[in-house]
Amino acid sequence: MNHGANANIYLDLLAAGNDDPDRPLFHRPEAGDTLSYGDVAHRSQAMAAALAHIGMVPGDRLVVQVDKSTDAIALWLACLRTGVIFVPLNTAYTDAEVDHFLADAETTYLISTPERGRGLTLGTDGSGTVPDLIAQLAETGGPTPPIYNARPEDPAAMLFTSGTTGRSKGALLTHRGLLTNGRALASVWEITSDDHLLHSLPVFHVHGLFVALHPLMLQGAKVTFLQRFSPEAVVELLPHCSVLMGVPTHYTRLLDHDAFTRQVAADVRLFTSGSAPMTMPVHRRFAERTSRTITERYGMTECGIIASNAPGNPRVGTVGTALPEMKLRVGDGSVVEVKGPHLLHSYWRRPEATAAAFTDDGWFITGDIGTLDPDGVLTLSGRASDMIISGGYNIYPKEVEQVLDRDPQIAEAAVVGWPDQEWGEQVVAFVVLNADTTEETFRQPELAELARFKHPRQFVFVSELPRNAMGKVQKSVLRNASR
Numbered sequence: 001m002n003h004g005a006n007a008n009i010y011l012d013l014l015a016a017g018n019d020d021p022d023r024p025l026f027h028r029p030e031a032g033d034t035l036s037y038g039d040v041a042h043r044s045q046a047m048a049a050a051l052a053h054i055g056m057v058p059g060d061r062l063v064v065q066v067d068k069s070t071d072a073i074a075l076w077l078a079c080l081r082t083g084v085i086f087v088p089l090n091t092a093y094t095d096a097e098v099d100h101f102l103a104d105a106e107t108t109y110l111i112s113t114p115e116r117g118r119g120l121t122l123g124t125d126g127s128g129t130v131p132d133l134i135a136q137l138a139e140t141g142g143p144t145p146p147i148y149n150a151r152p153e154d155p156a157a158m159l160f161t162s163g164t165t166g167r168s169k170g171a172l173l174t175h176r177g178l179l180t181n182g183r184a185l186a187s188v189w190e191i192t193s194d195d196h197l198l199h200s201l202p203v204f205h206v207h208g209l210f211v212a213l214h215p216l217m218l219q220g221a222k223v224t225f226l227q228r229f230s231p232e233a234v235v236e237l238l239p240h241c242s243v244l245m246g247v248p249t250h251y252t253r254l255l256d257h258d259a260f261t262r263q264v265a266a267d268v269r270l271f272t273s274g275s276a277p278m279t280m281p282v283h284r285r286f287a288e289r290t291s292r293t294i295t296e297r298y299g300m301t302e303c304g305i306i307a308s309n310a311p312g313n314p315r316v317g318t319v320g321t322a323l324p325e326m327k328l329r330v331g332d333g334s335v336v337e338v339k340g341p342h343l344l345h346s347y348w349r350r351p352e353a354t355a356a357a358f359t360d361d362g363w364f365i366t367g368d369i370g371t372l373d374p375d376g377v378l379t380l381s382g383r384a385s386d387m388i389i390s391g392g393y394n395i396y397p398k399e400v401e402q403v404l405d406r407d408p409q410i411a412e413a414a415v416v417g418w419p420d421q422e423w424g425e426q427v428v429a430f431v432v433l434n435a436d437t438t439e440e441t442f443r444q445p446e447l448a449e450l451a452r453f454k455h456p457r458q459f460v461f462v463s464e465l466p467r468n469a470m471g472k473v474q475k476s477v478l479r480n481a482s483r
Contacts, residue, residue, distance in 0.1 A: 008147060008148055013080075015218075024036055027224045040074055040077070051078055051084055062084050062085065062107070065089040081145070083154070085157060094450065153176060172345040182210070184326065195270075197221065197243040197245065199226060211304070247392035248275075262290050270295060270311045271286075276424040306366075328372060329363065330370060330372050337359060391423045391424065409434055409443070412431070415430075416479045417479065428456060432463065432465060
């Protein structure tokens with residue numbers, strides 16, 4: 001849709017409500033109601049007024065660590081309206097981790113849950129200081145800021161990612177990049193206004209917030225909005241939906257649930273999976289159970305979705321072909337490289353990291369290893385980095401190792417991912433104990449500063465860590481160690 005010179009993706013995401021404000025957007029089973037496109041636009045407008053009231057201006061960073069709710073989505077839209085850069089954080093992060101991200105983003109603006117009580121607060125039930133401020137402004141008639149007049153290259157969101165060093169980097173995602181990716185996915189996945197998504201993902205990362213919602217909203221489709229994934233809720237609601245997006249762990253749990261039958265999945269035309277590789281046994285079990293296939297795709301925080309299989313006809317074991325307006329190639333060392341308008345603007349305050357992420361001719365270096373067949377179908381064979389993906393969450397071993405290395409029982413530690421049928425990978429710590437500690441006297445290290453999903457599931461005791469001639473720990477040896 002043409003909005004003149006204003007490239008703000010907000011205008012496209014809620015365009016379906018312009019002619020039909022009563023068009024349903026979010027069905028909320030837990031609340032027993034449905035919010036229309038007009039309702040969500042109105043709520044985001046009220047939140048935009050609240051952000052302006054506390055002094056936020058275009059370009060400011062707002063760190064958000066709240067539980068999943070439609071108000072959390074309205075807050076994302078409010079940031080778009082005001083030109084504020086949205087910085088979502090995993091709700092499992094500790095206060096110490098949040099403090100790190102606040103410092104890195106160079107901001108004091110924070111919205112958390114009422115339980116945490118840091119900064120402003122926003123609850124899932126309409127509680128918190130943000131709703132209170134909205135109510136106050138409604139009574140006093142405070143002004144509503146105009147929709148920010150964005151340029152295509154203006155940053156809309158900043159999501160923290162990391163490289164092989166484990167040092168966090170804020171990837172600045174633009175209005176143009178998010179809109180390009182959303183439109184491309186709507187095209188490839190054949191999303192229409194008649195589709196109905198069952199949304200059971202978290203909304204603090206690219207998958208749940210952008211990949212799942214944007215293609216549906218751009219087409220004026222409907223979303224059943226679950227606060228969290230559960231096999232029971234999915235089995236109950238899926239017969240009314242046409243699309244389900246998940247991570248491999250979700251599909252494993254569904255297959256382990258006896259009530260997930262062929263009949264439950266009969267009217268779903270598109271199942272997608274991402275954030276971690278899907279195993280062949282799960283593909284086979286799912287096809288046998290439902291007569292449906294799972295469409296795998298490939299993406300990164302910095303790029304959005306890069307490639308995808310076609311719905312209903314996936315080439316299992318691959319991640320498909322490049323999306324429209326996106327280009328793929330395999331560069332030196334079989335590393336996948338990508339180019340297109342969907343790419344990040346830059347890494348926040350990291351000019352050296354930004355420069356290092358691109359080739360001399362402008363291709364983004366993903367760090368993933370893959371091959372392209374003559375038809376342009378991409379097959380991934382591993383990651384160049386040591387990153388662990390467990391339950392769809394990224395875990396950087398360096399961060400865990402730094403905490404373990406501070407434990408007085410441990411001389412040194414190395415963290416790797418081991419394959420896990422349910423979670424994709426589990427975190428495993430290989431540790432060399434200090435001389436005065438034995439396996440019998442070893443006690444679980446204090447890991448309170450790390451989110452629970454980062455904690456090692458297993459500790460493996462070794463006399464020394466394997467190293468190459470340069471003294472670098474050979475993690476490939478540890479990943480392949482007998483289990």
